[in-house]
Amino acid sequence: MYELLKKDGMAKRGTFHTVHGPIQTPVFMNVGTVAAIKGGVSTNDLKDIKCQVQLSNTYHLHVRTGDATIKKLGGLHKFMVWDRPILTDSGGFQVFSLAALRKIKEEGVYFSSHIDGHKIFMGPEESMQIQSNLSSTIAMAFDECPPIPATRKYVIDSVDRTTRWLERCRKELTRLNSLESTINNRQMLFGINQGGIYDDLRIEHAKVIGDMNLDGYAIGGLAVGESHDEMYRILESTVPYMPENKPTYLMGVGTPENILEAVERGVDFFDCVYPTRNGRHGHVYTNHGKMNIYNAKFELDERPIEEGCGCEACKTYSRAYIRHLMKAKEMLGMRLCVMHNLYFYNTMMEEIRDAIEKGVYQAYKKAKIDGMNIK
Amino acid sequence: MYELLKKDGMAKRGTFHTVHGPIQTPVFMNVGTVAAIKGGVSTNDLKDIKCQVQLSNTYHLHVRTGDATIKKLGGLHKFMVWDRPILTDSGGFQVFSLAALRKIKEEGVYFSSHIDGHKIFMGPEESMQIQSNLSSTIAMAFDECPPIPATRKYVIDSVDRTTRWLERCRKELTRLNSLESTINNRQMLFGINQGGIYDDLRIEHAKVIGDMNLDGYAIGGLAVGESHDEMYRILESTVPYMPENKPTYLMGVGTPENILEAVERGVDFFDCVYPTRNGRHGHVYTNHGKMNIYNAKFELDERPIEEGCGCEACKTYSRAYIRHLMKAKEMLGMRLCVMHNLYFYNTMMEEIRDAIEKGVYQAYKKAKIDGMNIK
Numbered sequence: 001m002y003e004l005l006k007k008d009g010m011a012k013r014g015t016f017h018t019v020h021g022p023i024q025t026p027v028f029m030n031v032g033t034v035a036a037i038k039g040g041v042s043t044n045d046l047k048d049i050k051c052q053v054q055l056s057n058t059y060h061l062h063v064r065t066g067d068a069t070i071k072k073l074g075g076l077h078k079f080m081v082w083d084r085p086i087l088t089d090s091g092g093f094q095v096f097s098l099a100a101l102r103k104i105k106e107e108g109v110y111f112s113s114h115i116d117g118h119k120i121f122m123g124p125e126e127s128m129q130i131q132s133n134l135s136s137t138i139a140m141a142f143d144e145c146p147p148i149p150a151t152r153k154y155v156i157d158s159v160d161r162t163t164r165w166l167e168r169c170r171k172e173l174t175r176l177n178s179l180e181s182t183i184n185n186r187q188m189l190f191g192i193n194q195g196g197i198y199d200d201l202r203i204e205h206a207k208v209i210g211d212m213n214l215d216g217y218a219i220g221g222l223a224v225g226e227s228h229d230e231m232y233r234i235l236e237s238t239v240p241y242m243p244e245n246k247p248t249y250l251m252g253v254g255t256p257e258n259i260l261e262a263v264e265r266g267v268d269f270f271d272c273v274y275p276t277r278n279g280r281h282g283h284v285y286t287n288h289g290k291m292n293i294y295n296a297k298f299e300l301d302e303r304p305i306e307e308g309c310g311c312e313a314c315k316t317y318s319r320a321y322i323r324h325l326m327k328a329k330e331m332l333g334m335r336l337c338v339m340h341n342l343y344f345y346n347t348m349m350e351e352i353r354d355a356i357e358k359g360v361y362q363a364y365k366k367a368k369i370d371g372m373n374i375k
Numbered sequence: 376m377y378e379l380l381k382k383d384g385m386a387k388r389g390t391f392h393t394v395h396g397p398i399q400t401p402v403f404m405n406v407g408t409v410a411a412i413k414g415g416v417s418t419n420d421l422k423d424i425k426c427q428v429q430l431s432n433t434y435h436l437h438v439r440t441g442d443a444t445i446k447k448l449g450g451l452h453k454f455m456v457w458d459r460p461i462l463t464d465s466g467g468f469q470v471f472s473l474a475a476l477r478k479i480k481e482e483g484v485y486f487s488s489h490i491d492g493h494k495i496f497m498g499p500e501e502s503m504q505i506q507s508n509l510s511s512t513i514a515m516a517f518d519e520c521p522p523i524p525a526t527r528k529y530v531i532d533s534v535d536r537t538t539r540w541l542e543r544c545r546k547e548l549t550r551l552n553s554l555e556s557t558i559n560n561r562q563m564l565f566g567i568n569q570g571g572i573y574d575d576l577r578i579e580h581a582k583v584i585g586d587m588n589l590d591g592y593a594i595g596g597l598a599v600g601e602s603h604d605e606m607y608r609i610l611e612s613t614v615p616y617m618p619e620n621k622p623t624y625l626m627g628v629g630t631p632e633n634i635l636e637a638v639e640r641g642v643d644f645f646d647c648v649y650p651t652r653n654g655r656h657g658h659v660y661t662n663h664g665k666m667n668i669y670n671a672k673f674e675l676d677e678r679p680i681e682e683g684c685g686c687e688a689c690k691t692y693s694r695a696y697i698r699h700l701m702k703a704k705e706m707l708g709m710r711l712c713v714m715h716n717l718y719f720y721n722t723m724m725e726e727i728r729d730a731i732e733k734g735v736y737q738a739y740k741k742a743k744i745d746g747m748n749i750k
Contacts, residue, residue, distance in 0.1 A: 040415035040706035065699045073695050081691050316456050320448050324440045331415035331706055
């Protein structure tokens with residue numbers, strides 16, 4: 001499924017083939033939590049801003065509208081009108097970060113909905129069932145995401161449970177894919193590496209799940225409070241023990257600089273709410289650093305957010321107009337900032353792929369980061 | 376400037392020539408209060424939904440961002456990136472409906488900003504100066520909009536003052552248009568007919584302002600609480616006394632049915648927040664009546680809002696998906712509903728123009744209203 005086209009140092013340039021078409025990696029997945037990109041961006045718009053693959057949330061879609069309803073409507077692709085790949089997370093991270101009153105047991109997690117407080121149980125089988133109903137291209141394994149910091153003892157127990165849960169996920173998804181009523185019988189499964197900031201636990205776990213021959217592997221439990229240096233160190237120690245002939249996905253990461261550093265350490269897939277969330281708050285990315293569009297110095301600035309950018313915001317509107325929209329709390333301001341930010345991320349991924357192909361990744365990365373750090 | 380192409384009963388089909396291109400009438404002006412259509416709709420989108428002319432608010436733009444800033448940025452057209460006509464209202468209606476602590480004097484109105492409470496004075500000259508700074512295609516006269524009901528005595532005094540203010544508006548706009556620093560030296564002025572629900576006062580005022588040979592004439596002070604029948608009666612009594620060779624604009628109106636009835640009584644121009652405001656609340660217009668997209672019966676409805684509609688929402692997305700978006704409070708839901716509603720209004724105006732040209736307006740109107748009343 002994963003074709004490794006080129007390596008430049010540890011950086012990988014690949015093509016991941018899916019039932020919904022190929023994904024060129026490294027890739028940034030655009031986050032549409034509840035089957036929509038926040039900021040009024042449609043799936044039509046996503047194609048204009050170079051999105052290859054979209055990510056939706058199992059937990060959110062289960063508690064609102066419901067995966068059973070979405071299955072009746074033909075699955076997420078038909079529901080959102082999107083014919084390219086979709087990855088669904090397992091719900092694990094949201095259960096641990098959003099839900100109230102959670103109780104972790106061997107069978108799974110008991111918790112209360114963040115919408116109306118009703119009691120829900122989710123274990124590996126339930127997560128696979130929901131993701132099968134949603135019929136995403138790639139399902140993520142249901143894991144426990146331990147907090148950072150956590151004791152070594154806690155992390156060891158948690159990682160062991162995550163491994164047992166992964167076996168149950170694989171078994172259940174194999175069963176679901178064999179059912180005639182399943183919309184996407186070729187749904188893929190990515191396992192998730194855990195281990196907190198303990199390199200030896202991470203490596204050990206990477207080896208164990210690597211032997212399971214899954215469709216891809218994620219590194220979970222990072223970007224939850226550790227330092228950037230700790231994150232880079234863990235990537236350096238762990239990625240070499242993950243299958244090179246499978247995609248590597250760093251969950252929930254990150255800033256443009258985080259992505260550039262992680263690609264250098266062998267990561268293929270990324271996702272993060274930064275470009276959408278920052279866009280909604282008027283923080284926009286450029287090759288000369290992040291700008292706060294509310295800043296008074298943009299009041300009379302007739303330039304686009306970034307000269308030469310091909311997004312709708314930059315092709316048409318000025319910083320002065322977008323600042324006005326944000327200050328007047330007009331939705332259009334958020335929409336334009338979000339579209340710009342996603343275009344910026346997706347364009348950076350294009351540049352990254354190009355630089356790896358040309359074998360100039362290190363030089364590209366340095367120039368890009370230096371540019372963004374100009375103040 | 377106004378070319379009367381065809382009459383069908385009292386219904387007029389015309390072309391209004393402006394410095395920003397022609398307007399085919401009858402026309403619905405799409406309301407962009409603070410230089411943006413609420414619901415995340417851009418000027419690029421407006422072209423897709425058949426908008427001919429956009430309306431912005433003098434009062435809102437004066438108190439936030441400021442007309443002086445917009446002038447420095449080249450005026451509203453350049454600011455919003457819109458090359459078709461823009462009408463600006465005079466600020467009068469907002470001063471009377473939004474502002475606190477207002478005091479009406481012969482020279483104008485003293486009031487407090489609804490944003491930060493600071494004291495503002497606006498009279499005919501100030502309104503013209505602001506609209507000249509905004510450099511709209513059409514400026515509206517600064518008038519007083521008396522409440523309904525109001526005593527005959529109050530209305531007589533108010534109408535007389537509005538006439539005196541209109542003379543001052545004309546004089547000031549003539550001066551402004553002669554200045555070299557003015558962006559749009561061919562800015563036009565529409566006078567506003569007032570008179571509450573007193574037909575004789577309306578008719579008398581229509582004659583007085585009709586003699587002033589302005590670029591167009593509006594009927595103001597309606598759609599403020601009177602019944603539909605009262606509004607139609609006033610149109611029937613007043614419009615015949617307004618110049619037929621000038622456009623007639625019914626301010627702030629209204630529902631599709633209101634527009635259809637008013638066209639029959641000779642009205643050319645309309646504006647209303649209904650399609651945008653209703654869209655943001657999930658109320659969408661169709662040829663079979665208004666739908667509340669939140670309704671549970673749409674949960675599994677895979678049809679578009681309206682079969683055959685050419686708007687982005689209907690060409691791509693299902694009622695079920697849009698309902699999901701609205702329930703999840705996703706901006707995209709509002710954007711799709713607003714775009715559909717504006718497309719519905721603008722398409723209805725196309726049909727109206729076509730029916731008048733063919734001399735079948737009465738039959739068209741009856742069929743359209745009957746269709747919308749099917750439950």
